[in-house]
Each structure stands twice: as structure tokens, then as C-alpha cells.
Amino acid sequence: MSEFSIEARGVSCERDQRLLLDGVNCAVGPGEVLQIAGANGSGKTTLLRILVGISTAYEGQVLWCGQPIAAAAGQYYSQLLYLGHNPGVTLTLSALENLRWYFQLNQIVADQRMREALAALGLDGYEDVPAYRMSAGQQRRIALARLLISDAPLWILDEPFTAIDRGGVQELEQLICRHARQGGAVILTTHHALNLDVPFDRLELAGAPC
Amino acid sequence: MLSAARVPGIVEAVRGTLRRELLLAYRRRGDVINPLVFALIVVTLFPLGIGPEPGVLRAIAPGLVWVVALLSCLLSADRLFRDDYLDGTLQQLLLSPQPAYFMVMAKVLAHWLVAGLPVALIAPLLGGMLALPAGGYGPLVASLLLGTASLSTIGAIGAALTVGLKRGGVLVALIVLPLYIPILIFGSGAVVAGCDGLPYSGHLAVLGALTLLAVVLAPLAIGGALRINMDD
Numbered sequence: 001m002s003e004f005s006i007e008a009r010g011v012s013c014e015r016d017q018r019l020l021l022d023g024v025n026c027a028v029g030p031g032e033v034l035q036i037a038g039a040n041g042s043g044k045t046t047l048l049r050i051l052v053g054i055s056t057a058y059e060g061q062v063l064w065c066g067q068p069i070a071a072a073a074g075q076y077y078s079q080l081l082y083l084g085h086n087p088g089v090t091l092t093l094s095a096l097e098n099l100r101w102y103f104q105l106n107q108i109v110a111d112q113r114m115r116e117a118l119a120a121l122g123l124d125g126y127e128d129v130p131a132y133r134m135s136a137g138q139q140r141r142i143a144l145a146r147l148l149i150s151d152a153p154l155w156i157l158d159e160p161f162t163a164i165d166r167g168g169v170q171e172l173e174q175l176i177c178r179h180a181r182q183g184g185a186v187i188l189t190t191h192h193a194l195n196l197d198v199p200f201d202r203l204e205l206a207g208a209p210c
Numbered sequence: 211m212l213s214a215a216r217v218p219g220i221v222e223a224v225r226g227t228l229r230r231e232l233l234l235a236y237r238r239r240g241d242v243i244n245p246l247v248f249a250l251i252v253v254t255l256f257p258l259g260i261g262p263e264p265g266v267l268r269a270i271a272p273g274l275v276w277v278v279a280l281l282s283c284l285l286s287a288d289r290l291f292r293d294d295y296l297d298g299t300l301q302q303l304l305l306s307p308q309p310a311y312f313m314v315m316a317k318v319l320a321h322w323l324v325a326g327l328p329v330a331l332i333a334p335l336l337g338g339m340l341a342l343p344a345g346g347y348g349p350l351v352a353s354l355l356l357g358t359a360s361l362s363t364i365g366a367i368g369a370a371l372t373v374g375l376k377r378g379g380v381l382v383a384l385i386v387l388p389l390y391i392p393i394l395i396f397g398s399g400a401v402v403a404g405c406d407g408l409p410y411s412g413h414l415a416v417l418g419a420l421t422l423l424a425v426v427l428a429p430l431a432i433g434g435a436l437r438i439n440m441d442d
Contacts, residue, residue, distance in 0.1 A: 052305055053305075054301060054304070054305070054440045054441060055440075055441055056441050057441065074307055077305055077306060077307045078217045078307035080305065082301075082302075082305050084298050084301055085298070086296070086297055086298030086301070087298055087302075088297060088298035088299040088300075088301060088302035089297060089298075090230075090234070090293070090294075090297055090299055091297065092234055092237045092238065093230070093233065093234070093237075097230070097233065100226070101226055101227070101229075101230045102302065103218075104218055104222055104223055104225070104226025104227070105218065105223045105226065105227070105302075105303070105306040105307075105308050105313070106217065106218070106306050106307065107216060107217060107218070108216045108217075108218050108222075130237075151216075
């Protein structure tokens with residue numbers, strides 16, 4: 001695994017005349033897991049959106065391997081797997097069709113590997129069922145199947161445990177541990193008390209006062 | 211151990227996006243057929259409203275078919291990016307290692323295939339309902355084939371600008387219709403020239419140039435507009 005790092009330096013962000021993020025610093029490299037915690041409205045999602053470069057209304061710097069992310073975008077996005085609030089599962093398409101399109105953009109993957117990933121997440125038999133016929137948790141699992149398949153070293157996950165059952169939470173935690181042991185990095189937001197076998201950092205967002 | 215991910219080439223990504231869009235269009239067949247039915251009904255209304263004298267209809271047919279084609283394209287443009295925006299697909303598209311320019315182009319191409327091309331193909335029927343003179347059919351289809359491509363592309367700019375709004379419908383029309391004017395002028399101009407037995411290749415050449423310009427430049431505007439809408 002090549003060396004990589006994602007780093008936020010003094011990131012501040014104002015939202016509705018309120019200082020949402022005030023000089024946030026964080027850095028993640030190979031093998032590291034960072035949990036971003038904080039109350040509702042403390043700016044967790046905003047910080048992730050800044051880290052992946054969707055949100056550009058901030059002060060400070062976000063660096064990928066020492067370069068600003070805007071300059072290193074092509075390189076950065078080929079190494080990044082981002083799961084947002086809406087993870088990009090199209091309801092009119094089946095589980096397999098969803099994964100196929102995602103990987104046609106991101107990584108060369110054989111169909112067989114996608115079927116295996118879906119099966120591992122308990123979606124065998126649902127490969128060709130349109131996603132709108134599935135439950136919220138199952139739809140979420142379609143998006144999580146990307147984690148099993150992708151070779152991207154950096155995962156940025158926004159509330160990945162939403163709508164996932166208890167067994168699924170454990171599987172996902174194991175997946176995160178495995179990824180870290182293999183030299184990957186994970187940044188995630190969650191309210192849930194993380195139970196990981198690998199050491200991880202916690203960044204508490206204060207949610208700046210009004 | 212993790213190895214560096216092998217990123218698919220642009221051709222593969224464009225083909226994948228195109229296939230996805232066409233599949234979605236197939237699953238939502240109603241959305242594809244409705245604008246065509248709309249065009250048919252509107253064209254039916256005119257003889258009923260103005261009276262069936264062929265002389266009158268013949269005079270207005272070229273412009274009318276073009277305006278109806280334009281509105282029918284507009285009708286379907288509104289939804290071009292909205293579903294993808296709502297379910298987060300658009301975010302994934304912009305955060306993929308693929309250049310947004312070509313991904314957007316693939317989406318617009320798919321829109322043209324399911325919205326613009328069918329309008330151009332049923333245009334002779336619309337012309338027939340309005341007693342279009344025989345010389346007009348050739349230039350009608352040719353001008354619509356060329357013109358609908360830019361209608362789709364420019365419509366996509368409007369759709370991208372309004373993607374973050376709950377209801378973009380009328381706003382898209384207000385943004386896009388003024389931009390459609392040159393295409394309408396040269397498109398219906400070609401048909402009028404054809405009806406009068408005059409050469410119309412000049413009109414088509416200008417139309418082709420406009421389309422080329424739109425297809426090359428619009429994806430930049432569309433990509434930019436989508437990024438702005440993500441960034442709030």
C-alpha cells in the first residue's frame with residue numbers, strides 16, 4: 001500500500017451567520033480510523049462534505065498527500081470511497097445494476113465479485129430485484145457492498161450504521177477493522193459507540209455557540 | 211493488502227452511464243412516451259382552434275411543429291438530473307475519478323436518444339396533421355435531428371441550474387426558452403425554405419454549427435451548475 005494522507009488544517013465554516021466549524025484540524029493516514037462525534041447540528045456532515053470537496057465554502061485547507069484537494073482531484077477521487085447521507089442507490093435499478101454503474105466509474109470489477117459482495121451482506125436472491133422493493137436497511141446494504149469490493153484506501157462514511165440491524169453493525173465494524181489492518185484509512189461519523197478491535201481517534205465537534 | 215485501484219477508462223465509464231440512463235428510461239417508459247403524446251395532442255388542437263383550412267395551416271405548420279417539438283423536449287428536460295440529485299447518485303458521479311464533462315455528455319446523449327430523436331421521428335406525422343407541403347418533410351426531419359440535440363443540451367443547463375429546487379418546472383422554461391430562439395429560427399427557417407422549394411442547406415449548416423457549439427460547451431456549464439448545487 002502506498003503512503004497517503006488526508007489532512008484538514010484550520011477548517012472553519014460559517015452557516016447561517018453561525019460559526020459551525022471553528023479551526024478544525026485532523027489528519028488520517030494508512031491504518032488509522034477517525035470517528036467524528038458531536039451533537040446533531042454540530043457540523044459532522046459539513047466537515048465530511050468539506051473533506052471530500054463537495055462543499056467549498058470554508059476557510060482553511062484540506063490536503064490530500066500534502067496537495068490541496070482541488071489540485072489533486074483526479075488522484076484523490078480514485079482513492080476515495082464516500083458514502084453520504086444519500087448513498088446514491090437508485091431505486092429503479094436492481095442491486096446489481098446499482099453496483100455495476102458505480103464500479104464502471106470507479107474501478108474495474110468482475111460481476112462475480114459484486115454478486116459475492118451482495119451475498120456476503122445477505123442480499124443473495126435480491127441481486128435482480130429493483131431497490132424500491134427492498135427495505136431501507138437492504139437499500140443501505142447495497143451501498144455498503146461497495147466497501148467489500150472497492151480497493152480505495154480512504155473511506156469517508158457519513159452515518160454508515162443508519163438503518164442497519166445489530167448483526168450488520170458488527171459486520172460493518174469488522175469490515176472497518178479489516179480495512180485499517182490492511183493499511184486503509186476510515187473517517188466516519190456516528191452516534192453509536194464504536195466497538196473496534198483497532199485503536200481509533202475521536203474528534204469531538206463542539207458545535208460552536210450561537 | 212490493498213492495491214491501487216484500477217480506474218476504468220473514459221470510454222468504459224461513458225458506456226456504463228449511457229447504459230444506465232437508457233435502462234432507467236426503459237423502466238420509466240411513461241416519462242418517455244408522455245412528451246410525444248403531448249406533442250401529438252397540441253398539434254391536434256390547432257386545426258380545431260383555427261379551423262381546418264389547409265391554406266392557413268400550411269402557412270403556420272413549419273413554425274408550429276418546431277415550437278411543439280421544442281416544448282416537448284423542454285417538458286422532459288426538467289427531470290434530467292433531479293432524481294440523481296435526490297438519491298445521491300449525482301454526488302457519486304461528481305466524486306468519481308471520471309471527468310464530469312464526459313459523464314454529463316453521456317447523460318445528455320441519453321436524453322436526446324429518448325426525448326429528442328423520437329420527436330424528430332414523429333415530426334412527419336405532426337407535419338401531416340398540419341397539411342405541411344411535400345417539400346417540407348425532408349428539411350423538417352433533418353432540422354429536427356440536428357436541432358433536438360442542442361435542445362437537449364441547452365435544456366440540460368436549465369435542469370442543472372434548478373436541480374436543487376423542489377419544483378424547477380417553470381423556472382427551467384424561463385431560463386431555457388430564450389436560449390432556444392436561434393435554434394427555432396434556423397430550424398423553422400429550413401422548413402419554410404423547403405416548403406417554398408428553395409435550398410435549405412444553409413439553414414441546416416448554421417443549425418449544425420449551433421448544435422456543435424452547444425454540445426461542446428454546454429457540458430462545462432452543466433458540470434459547473436451541478437457542482438454549485440451540491441455546494442450548499
